[in-house]
Amino acid sequence: LFAAVGIMALGEVFFTRYGSASDQFNLLGHFYKVLGYLYLYRAIFRGTMEAPYRALAQSEQKLQALLDAVPDLLFEFTRDGRYLRIYGHPKDLLFRPEHGLLGRQVDAVLPAQAAAAVHAALDEASATGRSEGQQFLLELADGEHWFELSVAPTPADVWEEPHFLLLSRDITERVQALQERRRNEERIRQLANFDALTGLPNRSMFGARFSQALALSQRSDAHLALLYLDLDRFKTVNDSLGPEAGDALLIDIARRLQAQMRPEDVVARYGGNEFFVVLPLTNAQQAAQRAEALLAELCKPSMATGQALVVTSSIGIAMYPEDGQDMQTLMQHAEVAKDKAKALGRDHYCFFSPEMQTASAHVLRIENALRTAIAQGQLSLHFQPQWRLHDGRLVGAEALLRWTHPELGVVSPAEFIPIAEASGQIIVIGQWVLDTALAQLRRWRDAGHAELMLAVNLSLAQFRQPDLPHLVQKALARADVPAQALELELTESIAMQEPEKAIAIVQQLAAAGVHLSIDDFGTGYSSFSYLQRLQVHSLKIDYSFVSQIEAPRGLALVRAIIDVAEGLGLQTIAEGVETPAQLAALRTLGCDMAQGYLLARPLPQAEFEALLARQASGQVLIDL
Numbered sequence: 001l002f003a004a005v006g007i008m009a010l011g012e013v014f015f016t017r018y019g020s021a022s023d024q025f026n027l028l029g030h031f032y033k034v035l036g037y038l039y040l041y042r043a044i045f046r047g048t049m050e051a052p053y054r055a056l057a058q059s060e061q062k063l064q065a066l067l068d069a070v071p072d073l074l075f076e077f078t079r080d081g082r083y084l085r086i087y088g089h090p091k092d093l094l095f096r097p098e099h100g101l102l103g104r105q106v107d108a109v110l111p112a113q114a115a116a117a118v119h120a121a122l123d124e125a126s127a128t129g130r131s132e133g134q135q136f137l138l139e140l141a142d143g144e145h146w147f148e149l150s151v152a153p154t155p156a157d158v159w160e161e162p163h164f165l166l167l168s169r170d171i172t173e174r175v176q177a178l179q180e181r182r183r184n185e186e187r188i189r190q191l192a193n194f195d196a197l198t199g200l201p202n203r204s205m206f207g208a209r210f211s212q213a214l215a216l217s218q219r220s221d222a223h224l225a226l227l228y229l230d231l232d233r234f235k236t237v238n239d240s241l242g243p244e245a246g247d248a249l250l251i252d253i254a255r256r257l258q259a260q261m262r263p264e265d266v267v268a269r270y271g272g273n274e275f276f277v278v279l280p281l282t283n284a285q286q287a288a289q290r291a292e293a294l295l296a297e298l299c300k301p302s303m304a305t306g307q308a309l310v311v312t313s314s315i316g317i318a319m320y321p322e323d324g325q326d327m328q329t330l331m332q333h334a335e336v337a338k339d340k341a342k343a344l345g346r347d348h349y350c351f352f353s354p355e356m357q358t359a360s361a362h363v364l365r366i367e368n369a370l371r372t373a374i375a376q377g378q379l380s381l382h383f384q385p386q387w388r389l390h391d392g393r394l395v396g397a398e399a400l401l402r403w404t405h406p407e408l409g410v411v412s413p414a415e416f417i418p419i420a421e422a423s424g425q426i427i428v429i430g431q432w433v434l435d436t437a438l439a440q441l442r443r444w445r446d447a448g449h450a451e452l453m454l455a456v457n458l459s460l461a462q463f464r465q466p467d468l469p470h471l472v473q474k475a476l477a478r479a480d481v482p483a484q485a486l487e488l489e490l491t492e493s494i495a496m497q498e499p500e501k502a503i504a505i506v507q508q509l510a511a512a513g514v515h516l517s518i519d520d521f522g523t524g525y526s527s528f529s530y531l532q533r534l535q536v537h538s539l540k541i542d543y544s545f546v547s548q549i550e551a552p553r554g555l556a557l558v559r560a561i562i563d564v565a566e567g568l569g570l571q572t573i574a575e576g577v578e579t580p581a582q583l584a585a586l587r588t589l590g591c592d593m594a595q596g597y598l599l600a601r602p603l604p605q606a607e608f609e610a611l612l613a614r615q616a617s618g619q620v621l622i623d624l
Contacts, residue, residue, distance in 0.1 A: 006036075007032050007035050007036035007039055008032070008033060008036030008037075009036075010032050010036075012033075072167055072168060072169045072170065073086070073087070073167075073168040074086070074087035074165060074166070074167050074168075075087070075165070075166045075168065076154070076163055076164070076165055076166075077106070077118075077122060077163065077164045077165075077166055078161060078162075078163060078164075079122065079126060079161070079162050079164070080105070081105055081106040081107065081115070081118060081119055081122060082103065082104065082105050082106070083101045083102050083103060083104055083106070083109070084102070084103075084163060085102070086101065086102070106118045106119070107119075110136075110138070111138070113136055113137070114136040114137070114138055114147075116136075117134045117135065117136040117149065118134075118136075118149065118166070120134055121134040121149040121150075121151040121166065122151060122164055122166075124151070125151035125152055125153055125164055126153065126162070126164075129152070129153065130150075130151070130152050131149065131150065131151040131152075132148075132149075132150050132151075133148065133149075134148070134149040134151075135147065135148050135149070135171070136149075144172070145170055145172045146170070146171050146172045146174075146175040147168045147169065147170060147171065148168075148169045148171045149166060149167070149168055149169075150166070150167040150169070151164050151165070151166045151167070152164065152165055153165075192204060193205035195254075195268075195269040197247055197250060197251060197254075197269075198250055198251055198253075198254035198255075198269050199254070200254050200257075200258070200267055200268050200269045200275075201266065201267075201268040201269075202268065202269065202270075203268070203270055203271070205268065206266070206268035206270065206276060207327065209266040209268065209278065210226075210266065210278055210327045211327075212266075213264065213265075213266055213278045213279075213280040214280070214320065214327070216264060216280045216281065217280045217281055217320065220281055222280070222281045222282075222283075223281075223282060223283045223284070223319055223320060223321075223322075224278065224279065224280050224281070224282060224319070224320035225278075225279040225282045225283075225284070225286070225287035225290070225317055225318075225319055225320075226276065226277070226278055226279075226317070226318045226319075226320070226327075226330040226331065226334050227276065227277040227278075227279065227287070227290075227291060227294070227315050227316070227317050227334065227349075228274070228275075228276060228315065228316040228317075228318075228331070228334035228335050228337070228338040229257075229274070229275040229276070229277060229294065229298075229313050229314075229315050229338075230273060230274050230275075230313060230314050230315075230338055230342070231253065231273035231274075231298075231311055231312075231313050232311065232312045232313055232314055232342070232346040232347065233311070233346075234246065234249075234272075234273035234311065237249060237305075237309070237311065241305055241309075245304075245305040245306075245309075248304040248305050249302055249304050249305060249309060249311065250269075250273065251304065252302045252303075252304035253275075253298060253302070253311075254267075254269060254275075256297055256298065256300075257275060257277070257294070257297075257298075260290075260293060260294060260297060261277075264280050264281065265277065265278060265279055265280070266278040276331070276334075277290075277294070283319075284317075284319055284351065287317050287319065287351075288317075288349070288351075291315045291317060291349035292349070294313070294315065295312070295313060295315065295347060295348075295349060298311070298312070298313045299311070299312050299313075299347065312346055312347035313347065314338055314341040314342045314346050314347065314348055314349070314350075315338065315341060315348070315349035315350070316333075316334045316335060316336065316337030316338030316339070316340065316341055316349070316350055316352065317334060317337055317349060317350065317351045317352065318330040318331075318333035318334040318337060318351075318352045319351070319352070323352045333352040333356075333357065334352065336352060336356045336357060336359075336360040337350045337351060337352040337353075337356060338350070339360070340356055363419055365408075366408070366411065366415065366416055366419050367419050367423050367425075369405055369408065370403075370416060370419065370420055370423075370425055370429075371425065373403055373405070373429075374428070374429070374432050378403055378404055378405055378406075379401065379402070379403055379429070379432065380401075380402050380403075380404070380604070380605075381399050381400065381401060381402065381433065381436055381437060381440065381605070382399075382400045382402050382602035382603055382604055382605075382608075383397040383398070383399060383400070383454075383602065383603055383604075383605065383608040384397060384398045384400055384595050384600065384601070384602040384603070385397055385595065385599065385600040385603070385608070385611060386398060386453075386455070386573060386593050386594070386595045387593060387594055387595065387599050387600075387621075387622060388592065388593055389583075389586065389587050389591055389592060389593060389594055389624070390587075390592075392620065392621065392622045392623075392624045393615065393621075394452075394611060394612065394615050394621060395451060395452065395453065395593070396452060396453040396454065396455060396487070396593070397452070397453075397454055397455065397608065398454075398455040398456075398457075398489070398595065398602075399433060399436075399437040399440075399454060399455065399456050399457075400413070400602045401413055401417070401429070401433055402602075403416055417459075421459055421460070421461060424461070426459045426461045426462065427461055427462060427465070430458070430459055430461070430462045431462075431471070431475075433456060433457075434456055434472070434475050435475055435478065435479070437454055437456050438454075438475055438476065438478070438479035438481050438486065439479050440454075440605065441454045441479065441481050441485060441486075442479045442480055442481050444609070444612065445481070445485070447609075447612075448616065449612055449616070452485070452612070453484075453485055453486075453487055453515070454485065454486060454487065455487040455488075455489050455517065456486065456487070456488055456489065457488075457489045457490075457519065458488050458489065458490045458494070459494075460494045463490055463494050463502070463505065468505055468509075469505060469508040469509050469512060472486075472488070472509060472512070472514060473512055476514075482513070483512050483513030483514045484513050484514075484515065486514050486515065487514075487515040487516065487517055487537070487538070488509065488514055488515070488516050488517075489516075489517050489518075489519040489540065490502075490506075490516070490517075490518065490519060491518070491519045491520050493520075502534070503533050503534055506534050506535055506536065507533075507534075507535055510535040510536075510537075515537040515538070516534075516535070516536045516537055516538075517536060517537060517538040517539065517540055517573065518534070518536055518538075518539050518540065519540045519542075519575075520540065520542040521539040521540055521541060521542060521561060536570065537570060537571060538565075538570055538571035538572065538573055538592075538593075539561065539564075539565045539570050539571070539572050539573070540572075540573045540574075540575055541558060541561050541562075541572060541573065541574045541575065541591070542575065542576075543575050543576020543596070544576075545557050545558050545561065546558065546574050546575065546576045546577060546582055546586070546596075547576060547578070547582075549581075549582050549585045549586070550579075550581050550582065550585065555585060555589075558574075558585075558586070558589060558591075559589050562589050562590055562591055566590070571592040571593065572591045572592050572593070573591075573592065573593040573594065573595065574586050574591050574593070574594040574595070574596070575594075575595050575596060576595075576596050576597075577594045577595065577596030577597075577598050577599060578596050578597050578598050579598060580598065582596075582598070583598060583599075583624075587624065599622055600622075
């Protein structure tokens with residue numbers, strides 16, 4: 001445009017210089033004027049015509065740049081699903097190469113499920129003007145991919161075939177994250193409601209399943225049975241074979257229990273080796289049959305540990321509505337019945353009865369009262385004299401625990417000691433007995449009875465304490481009593497529980513100077529070599545043998561025990577001597593010591609001290 005103006009201006013300059021029409025300046029003026037018009041045409045008309053094309057080209061470049069920037073595949077489709085054009089760079093996400101797609105129907109390219117999703121998106125976009133959210137799965141070279149479709153129609157005149165732009169977004173990571181979150185939620189739900197080891201319902205889920213079973217029985221006006229199943233001596237499996245073997249056994253037991261269930265039944269692991277089974281629509285006779293079937297199934301050898309392992313179980317049964325109207329009551333009563341089944345010798349089932357509840361309540365009362373017995377000064381020691389048979393002298397005593405409760409009265413040791421052992425209180429009570437007995441022995445030694453030896457019984461729980469030798473030595477040091485004046489009694493069954501551990505503990509105690517004796521000898525399965533390794537000092541002949549000594553067979557058994565003891569260099573103490581004939585026979589057989597009601601009952605401290613005083617004054621206390 002500026003060139004045209006300049007040329008036309010130059011032409012006007014020439015027009016001002018010409019003199020005639022044929023003058024060269026006139027000719028030059030017209031030439032430059034025509035040339036200026038040509039430049040003006042080029043500037044105005046051609047520039048105006050080219051501008052829209054340049055703008056269109058620039059727009060196309062921008063659009064292409066925009067399409068190139070989209071990270072997803074963009075397709076142009078006809079209404080019936082024919083590929084027209086493909087945009088976008090992630091060509092590795094194409095199900096087939098680009099040249100194998102253009103002009104083909106989507107049904108001929110994609111799997112049926114994916115093609116159906118494309119058609120559904122096209123149909124929705126055609127009907128509503130837009131479609132979002134259709135998803136499908138494709139198996140590509142690098143694995144499975146999830147895609148989500150967004151479709152919109154392209155502007156077109158009414159006579160033109162409609163085209164659609166389809167955006168295919170790869171949402172694989174999003175889907176995988178969602179699936180992982182759902183799996184985590186399912187794992188959390190599983191952990192919250194099911195036992196992690198066996199997969200059975202846990203306590204939380206059991207309540208809901210029980211409610212459903214109870215509702216089923218109530219709607220049918222029928223009975224319901226709740227079974228409390230406890231594996232017998234399961235701790236022995238864990239202790240001897242290890243926790244992994246115990247877990248494998250529990251998994252196998254759970255599988256076998258589940259196989260015995262009907263669709264409406266419920267079996268749950270309630271903790272440790274305890275399981276609950278709910279049997280709706282089941283009367284007492286049917287419950288007994290099911291319990292027998294479970295006992296028979298569970299006592300079959302299990303190979304879960306890699307070896308044939310037989311574990312029995314005990315089952316307690318409580319019936320709805322007779323034994324309770326709600327889950328907690330039925331569970332409590334089933335547990336009481338289970339304890340009764342174990343007391344019957346294990347591998348039994350037992351129905352709940354009101355008498356059991358009374359006995360259970362009494363046990364609970366004793367257990368709770370026992371917890372404060374030491375603090376309230378209700379416990380005391382009685383001392384049963386032990387006599388040397390060749391001269392009739394009182395040379396020792398066995399400390400025996402007694403309990404007098406202000407409401408329960410005198411509670412038998414046979415009643416409260418098993419409860420103390422079951423509740424774990426025996427450790428504290430046993431330590432109190434040891435400390436109290438040694439303190440009393442110290443006072444007797446100070447009074448001049450230096451030859452007296454005092455025997456104290458050890459419970460299984462005490463014997464299992466790994467630091468038992470240290471605890472005994474500390475107790476001796478507190479009382480300032482020499483170790484040789486203390487005799488610890490452990491039953492043969494306790495000593496045989498874990499022989500190697502028992503030997504190690506007994507040897508440590510013997511090395512410290514403490515005397516040890518095997519109580520109730522002859523009721524267990526000790527071998528000669530085992531007795532030698534135990535390093536005990538004496539054997540106590542059980543009263544069950546002493547009571548039969550007047551019979552030939554009983555006499556032979558006692559003679560054999562005494563001979564064994566003599567062969568091993570051990571003393572013998574007969575307990576439970578109640579008749580003169582028993583005493584005479586023991587002396588004849590060469591038994592070293594004896595105790596029993598014939599010679600003296602267990603005595604309170606004051607009466608025992610009176611007996612010591614009489615002996616010290618020279619009196620003969622027993623007539624041999």
